[in-house]
Amino acid sequence: MAYKKPVQKFTGKIREVTLGENLKLGGESVLPFYSFDGDTGHKPALGMEIWDVYPESWPATIVNELGDKARKPAEWAKYVEEKYSPDFICLRLVGANQDAGDKSPEECALVAKEVAEAVNLPLVIAGCDSNEKNGKIFTKVAEALPEKNIAFLSAVEGNYKEVGAAVGLAYGNIVVAESSVDLNLAKQLNILLMQLGVKxxxxxxxxxxxAVGYGFEYVVTTLDRIRLAALDQNDTTLQIPIIMPVSFETWKVKESVATEDDVPEWGNQEERGIAVEISTAVGVLAAGANAVILRHPRSLQVLREFINCLI
Structure with a gap:
């Protein structure tokens, strides 16, 4: 009897969301990279992170390569666009933190507008460590850049009304709903934003x-459960593309920040950081992420090859 390969079909499908002018995310009706089962939707997108302040904690090779551009976000963004060609750029407004300059929402909006005018790539805007301040920052940035399909990372339980109303309703941009590694919390926040009127x-x-090694198995299983609920159970509240700020997590763990003097047996510090970033990104992409944010150019190169080998 001839072997007949089984095909797993789902009734649900992930919605398609357009970032910027034409970067489409989502659209899949099968599990990640399961092209043998059906339509895998749009290719996962890879973004690169830049800051609005000088990145003193970043690997020396990146900072040295950037030179003076590391102090000028618009020039930094243009350099990244031209040299590395990521799918999008993530501007992280670190300078709004109290210990990094305490920039006002108006100052943040000015920086974001300069970056948006300098590049052609889609933008993701990430805030500071204060969810309360992020609500005000995102309102001003969205006001300065209306109807640009910029994604704002993120709306959380404490500020979703302010962020959703300004970003999604008043100024026609994209709201990223951020929850704490729990399917029910993710579903609840999506419902709250939809009830607010965000499409x-x-x-x-x-x-x-x-990062890998820090409860990462729970991240992966949560992503698995979200995707299975969206596809197999046809849960429309979870049929939303997923973006993961991998670099935000991986470059702050001890494996990435411990110097070679502190732990010489661990080897080169930069190589460790790259390894953690790549491993984390591969894991979340295989579990259902539609876009990831990276910091190191070599991570971008490896992830691009990884995706191209599987699609």
Whole structure:
């Protein structure tokens, strides 16, 4: 009897969301990279992180390569676009933190507008460590850049009304719903934003991320459960593309920040950071992420090859 390969079919499908002018995320009706089962949707997108302040904690090779551009976000963004060609750029407004300059929402909006005018790539805007301040920052940035399909990372339980109303309703941009590695919390926040009036095609999800070795198996299983609920159970509230800020988590763990003087047996510090970033990104992409944010150019190169080998 001839072997007949089984095909797993689902009734649900992930919505398609357009970032910027034409970067489409989502659209899949099968598990990640399961092209043998059906339509895998749009290719996962790879973004690169830049800051609005000088990145003193970044690997020396990156900072040295950037030179003076590391102090000028618009020039930094243009350099990244031209040299590395990521799918999008993530501007992280670190300078709004109290210990990094305490920039006002108006100052943040000015920086974001300069970056947006300098590049052609889609933008993701990430805030500071204060969810309360992020609500005000995102309002001003969205006001300065209306109807640009910029994704704002993120709306959380404490500020979703302010962020959703300004970003998604008043100024027509994309709201990223961020929860804490729990399917029910992710579902609840999506529902709250939809009830507020934000359209699903103007939403992305960040269900919570960590670096490998730091509860990462729980991140992966949560992503698995979200995707299975969306596809197999046809849960429309979870049929939203997922974006994961991998670099935010991986470059702050001890494996990435411990110097070679502290732990010489661990080897080169930069190589360790790259390894953690790549491993984390591969894991979340295989579990259902539609986009990841990276910091190191070599991580971008490896992840691009990884995706191209599987699609």
């Amino acid at each position: 699903p095609e103007k939403m992305l999800m960040n269900p919570g991320c960590s």
